[in-house]
Amino acid sequence: MEYRYDIVIIGGGPAGLAAALSARETAPEAKILMLERDKKLGGILQQCIHNGFGLHYFGQELTGPEYAQRFIDQLEAAKIEVWTDTMVLDFSSEKVVDCVCAARGYVQVQAGAIVLAMGCRERTRGALSIPGTRPAGIYTAGCAQRLNNIEGYLPGKKVVILGSGDIGLIMARRMTWEGAQVKLVAEIMPYSSGLNRNIVQCLVDNDIPLKFNHTVTAVHGQERVTGVTVSEVDPATRRPIAGTEEFYECDTLLLSVGLIPENELTRGAGVEMDRITNGAVVDQFRQTSMEGVFACGNVLHVHDLVDNVSNESAIAGAAAARYAMGQKAAGQVYAVKAENGVRYALPQRIVAGDAGKLDVYFRVDAAYRNPSVQVLCGDKVLYSRKKQIMTPGEMEKMTLDQGLITGDITVRLDK
Amino acid sequence: MREYDVAVIGAGVTGSAIARQLSRWKMKVALIDGAEDVAMGASRANSAIVHAGYDCPPGSLEAELNVKGNALYTRWCAELDVPLQRTGTLVAAFDEEEAENVRALYERGLKNGVPEMKILSGEEARALEPMLAENCVCALLAGTGGITCPYEMTIACAENARKNGVDWLLGRKVSAIRGTEAGFVVTAGYEDIIARRVVNAAGLFSDDVARMIGDDSFTVRPRKGEYLLMDRSAKAPKYVIFQTPSRLGKGILVSPTVDGNSFVGPTAVDQTDKTDTSVSQEGIDQLRRMAKKSAPEMDFRNVITSFAGLRAQPSTGDFIIRPSEADGRMIHAAGICSPGLTSAPAVAELVEKLLMESGLTLTEDPAYDPHRSHIRRFRDMTREQKEAAIAENPLYARVICRCETITEAEIVEAVSRGARTLDGVKRRTRAGMGRCQGGFCSPRVMEIISRETGIPMEKLTKFGAGSYLVAEKTRSGEV
Ligand SMILES: Cc1cc2nc3c(=O)[nH]c(=O)nc-3n(C[C@H](O)[C@H](O)[C@H](O)COP(=O)(O)OP(=O)(O)OC[C@H]3O[C@@H](n4cnc5c(N)ncnc54)[C@H](O)[C@@H]3O)c2cc1C
Ligand SMILES: Cc1cc2nc3c(=O)[nH]c(=O)nc-3n(C[C@H](O)[C@H](O)[C@H](O)COP(=O)(O)OP(=O)(O)OC[C@H]3O[C@@H](n4cnc5c(N)ncnc54)[C@H](O)[C@@H]3O)c2cc1C
Numbered sequence: 001m002e003y004r005y006d007i008v009i010i011g012g013g014p015a016g017l018a019a020a021l022s023a024r025e026t027a028p029e030a031k032i033l034m035l036e037r038d039k040k041l042g043g044i045l046q047q048c049i050h051n052g053f054g055l056h057y058f059g060q061e062l063t064g065p066e067y068a069q070r071f072i073d074q075l076e077a078a079k080i081e082v083w084t085d086t087m088v089l090d091f092s093s094e095k096v097v098d099c100v101c102a103a104r105g106y107v108q109v110q111a112g113a114i115v116l117a118m119g120c121r122e123r124t125r126g127a128l129s130i131p132g133t134r135p136a137g138i139y140t141a142g143c144a145q146r147l148n149n150i151e152g153y154l155p156g157k158k159v160v161i162l163g164s165g166d167i168g169l170i171m172a173r174r175m176t177w178e179g180a181q182v183k184l185v186a187e188i189m190p191y192s193s194g195l196n197r198n199i200v201q202c203l204v205d206n207d208i209p210l211k212f213n214h215t216v217t218a219v220h221g222q223e224r225v226t227g228v229t230v231s232e233v234d235p236a237t238r239r240p241i242a243g244t245e246e247f248y249e250c251d252t253l254l255l256s257v258g259l260i261p262e263n264e265l266t267r268g269a270g271v272e273m274d275r276i277t278n279g280a281v282v283d284q285f286r287q288t289s290m291e292g293v294f295a296c297g298n299v300l301h302v303h304d305l306v307d308n309v310s311n312e313s314a315i316a317g318a319a320a321a322r323y324a325m326g327q328k329a330a331g332q333v334y335a336v337k338a339e340n341g342v343r344y345a346l347p348q349r350i351v352a353g354d355a356g357k358l359d360v361y362f363r364v365d366a367a368y369r370n371p372s373v374q375v376l377c378g379d380k381v382l383y384s385r386k387k388q389i390m391t392p393g394e395m396e397k398m399t400l401d402q403g404l405i406t407g408d409i410t411v412r413l414d415k
Numbered sequence: 416m417r418e419y420d421v422a423v424i425g426a427g428v429t430g431s432a433i434a435r436q437l438s439r440w441k442m443k444v445a446l447i448d449g450a451e452d453v454a455m456g457a458s459r460a461n462s463a464i465v466h467a468g469y470d471c472p473p474g475s476l477e478a479e480l481n482v483k484g485n486a487l488y489t490r491w492c493a494e495l496d497v498p499l500q501r502t503g504t505l506v507a508a509f510d511e512e513e514a515e516n517v518r519a520l521y522e523r524g525l526k527n528g529v530p531e532m533k534i535l536s537g538e539e540a541r542a543l544e545p546m547l548a549e550n551c552v553c554a555l556l557a558g559t560g561g562i563t564c565p566y567e568m569t570i571a572c573a574e575n576a577r578k579n580g581v582d583w584l585l586g587r588k589v590s591a592i593r594g595t596e597a598g599f600v601v602t603a604g605y606e607d608i609i610a611r612r613v614v615n616a617a618g619l620f621s622d623d624v625a626r627m628i629g630d631d632s633f634t635v636r637p638r639k640g641e642y643l644l645m646d647r648s649a650k651a652p653k654y655v656i657f658q659t660p661s662r663l664g665k666g667i668l669v670s671p672t673v674d675g676n677s678f679v680g681p682t683a684v685d686q687t688d689k690t691d692t693s694v695s696q697e698g699i700d701q702l703r704r705m706a707k708k709s710a711p712e713m714d715f716r717n718v719i720t721s722f723a724g725l726r727a728q729p730s731t732g733d734f735i736i737r738p739s740e741a742d743g744r745m746i747h748a749a750g751i752c753s754p755g756l757t758s759a760p761a762v763a764e765l766v767e768k769l770l771m772e773s774g775l776t777l778t779e780d781p782a783y784d785p786h787r788s789h790i791r792r793f794r795d796m797t798r799e800q801k802e803a804a805i806a807e808n809p810l811y812a813r814v815i816c817r818c819e820t821i822t823e824a825e826i827v828e829a830v831s832r833g834a835r836t837l838d839g840v841k842r843r844t845r846a847g848m849g850r851c852q853g854g855f856c857s858p859r860v861m862e863i864i865s866r867e868t869g870i871p872m873e874k875l876t877k878f879g880a881g882s883y884l885v886a887e888k889t890r891s892g893e894v
Pocket of ligand 1: 119
């Protein structure tokens with residue numbers, strides 16, 4: 001094969017960037033290649049022109065492109081080869097990566113290790129099947145963000161937003177600044193899936209109403225959206241309550257109803273998937289069920305903060321480098337289970353052996369007041385901490401002492 | 416004023432097939448539609464089934480043209496490079512009453528001259544189609560039944576017609592038709608044209624078109640059909656599975672599509688509004704409930720979109736294909752309800768015959784070429800073909816729609832073939848039809864259409880008329 005690299009990174013967003021740099025640190029001599037289908041690196045951060053990135057990672061408030069640029073600037077010095085305008089079509093368990101590349105044509109690359117960093121996509125109206133017409137003017141929030149921030153066009157002037165995900169919140173503010181009127185953010189759940197910080201800065205500060213337990217029950221308009229019907233839902237069944245319908249005149253409906261990891265390549269290759277995260281099942285090194293294939297960032301599970309993406313990806317990049325250099329992690333494998341209020345915990349597997357600290361990330365499945373988080377190993381309690389409030393919108397992290405893990409562990413809430 | 420021998424009003428599958436059929440003669444034909452693209456009516460949203468023909472009342476024009484049309488599909492699809500999969504269709508019965516209906520359909524099929532039919536036991540049917548519910552007692556298998564892509568068929572006919580000299584007059588709603596000595600003056604949008612003959616293929620609005628020349632011999636009423644479309648990753652049936660009409664209603668079907676997706680539908684709701692294609696919550700609930708009856712494993716978490724189409728139900732209860740009684744120089748191909756997609760090639764042949772009988776003298780055009788090919792799909796190419804395609808045109812290496820792996824080369828080609836709208840590109844290439852429903856590629860596709868056509872972004876539409884996509888440039892301008 002014409003092209004051979006020790007480490008191939010698929011995706012040049014924040015995950016891929018952090019993984020590449022940490023792979024370089026771990027393996028100074030390795031041949032590293034990054035494949036990105038866009039013309040530019042930076043992933044979704046390129047269109048996130050607002051502030052608020054990097055508070056944790058750099059201790060400083062940066063815009064999305066600035067945050068990405070900090071990593072991009074280091075790539076050249078780190079001698080990481082980058083192919084942009086290159087779309088990966090599939091990869092195999094032999095770690096042959098097939099891609100099409102504007103500059104090189106159809107190319108196969110033999111990799112020693114692969115890091116998957118393809119990010120995620122947004123859920124759409126179809127996934128929700130909202131009744132009504134199918135006019136122009138229905139966008140996912142990220143699509144509207146791209147139109148507005150990259151192309152320079154305001155998608156519409158009177159807006160209702162369905163879902164209180166972070167991108168929707170950010171777009172509520174952005175479109176208000178651009179002169180649009182954001183009439184409502186409707187959230188079907190009794191809590192927001194976005195960060196509290198964004199609710200305050202984007203909605204409260206701009207007098208945009210947020211209604212919990214509300215959803216869009218019809219879209220109106222033959223050609224362009226002319227309005228939407230919003231109804232209250234029964235919190236127990238999530239079904240609309242008859243008689244609560246309210247009509248909102250608008251020309252745009254933005255959907256901010258969640259993200260799904262973009263794992264078609266991963267599934268195609270036969271990597272074991274987690275039904276809850278929609279990402280691969282990984283161990284603490286972010287190695288998937290396929291040896292030498294690692295995953296990190298939003299392709300693994302949806303993160304709320306890019307800072308966490310960078311941290312996670314550094315782990316994956318370093319582990320991929322060690323693997324490519326012939327150091328394979330081996331040992332007894334324990335499962336990490338999530339139950340009783342915990343939706344998922346990651347990593348899903350732990351390879352025994354290390355004595356150090358181990359970070360476990362998790363999300364709860366509903367909003368809880370004063371729960372206690374517990375980690376059990378058999379009848380041993382490895383971790384227990386009281387929390388004030390927990391919501392699915394915020395990813396939680398805890399640090400375990402790996403030496404204490406002697407079997408499968410369970411992450412749960414004591415509600 | 417431009418002069419035509421024949422003006423075909425309506426660029427659905429009926430009008431487009433007629434235009435194609437007429438394009439083999441030396442004459443001037445116009446294919447007119449009020450919409451900005453072909454296939455914007457019923458031909459865009461239907462079940463996509465090439466029916467075998469056991470369903471239509473024996474002796475009806477529908478029955479005759481369905482069976483003929485079905486047989487013609489093989490050649491038409493081969494010439495036009497349109498997907499056709501003769502999967503076979505199943506009508507499944509789940510109790511004795513329904514079994515009785517299945518046997519009645521079989522008998523009717525025999526009367527209609529439908530070949531390759533067989534009644535299967537429940538076990539035999541489930542062996543063929545594992546997704547079929549276990550309590551299936553028997554099923555009618557029709558070997559000639561299959562699936563196609565309805566808008567692709569329409570686009571293909573229209574493109575082939577154009578290649579053979581037919582003019583497309585799109586975005587030109589016909590508002591008046593006046594009979595003259597020489598034929599008709601047809602007011603099509605901003606332009607009057609002269610046509611010696613008019614073919615009325617205006618679907619739901621064909622009664623309105625007839626009335627323009629004082630013909631009120633029929634009316635057409637809309638009957639809505641709603642659908643839920645599933646992602647390709649969902650488990651799909653191999654066969655089209657119908658339910659039998661029973662006390663509970665007409666039943667809905669579960670079907671694969673030629674693109675590897677699956678869908679359930681359609682509902683059947685009579686309405687008065689000829690433009691309302693909204694989907695209702697009741698419709699969605701009904702589909703979910705009823706699909707479970709024939710295919711309990713259908714997984715509705717994989718729904719990627721819902722949509723509705725309007726059947727054109729003629730007051731006569733049968734296709735209306737004949738010269739108008741008010742003026743025999745207008746030929747109706749009106750009230751083409753289901754199975755109009757299947758029948759289209761046969762309808763085209765019949766209309767051609769009626770035009771000849773109306774006194775048009777036709778001479779064959781030696782330059783006629785019945786072939787048309789689909790935009791080459793990068794995704795379906797072998798590795799070697801991909802390499803060659805990229806070497807020839809580097810735009811093949813730029814994947815724009817990541818869900819469906821559609822390249823910039825395909826989108827540019829769609830625009831060069833006449834797509835001017837986001838939906839026009841979508842229907843010709845599948846860009847935006849995948850699991851993310853254009854969330855990722857819409858802005859990129861808009862950019863390409865704008866670049867290729869010179870239409871500014873603010874003027875681009877989703878499907879014409881008022882379906883504009885963006886409001887204005889942002890204050891900060893380009894970022
Ligand atoms: C619209 C949107 C807005 C957001 N806003 C914020 C915010 O305000 N604050 C915040 O902290 N976080 C935000 N996030 C989350 C944050 O951006 C993500 O956590 C972070 O970008 C994830 O990084 P990633 O590298 O995993 O994915 P991405 O940034 O999505 O990068 C993935 C990269 O992989 C490339 N790729 C994918 N498939 C292929 C392939 N087959 N071949 C080649 N390349 C491929 C993509 O082009 C992309 O560049 C937002 C996310 C989205 C989707
Ligand atoms: C829910 C549903 C399911 C169906 N399933 C099947 C199936 O599985 N198999 C099958 O064989 N058939 C099926 N059919 C039937 C089939 O879809 C139709 O018979 C067929 O599409 C009709 O084509 P058409 O060209 O006659 O009408 P249309 O596609 O509706 O085209 C008529 C055109 O005329 C234009 N027009 C109207 N008025 C004017 C005017 N004044 N000036 C200019 N243009 C005008 C309209 O814009 C439109 O484009 C189904 C139909 C529906 C609705």
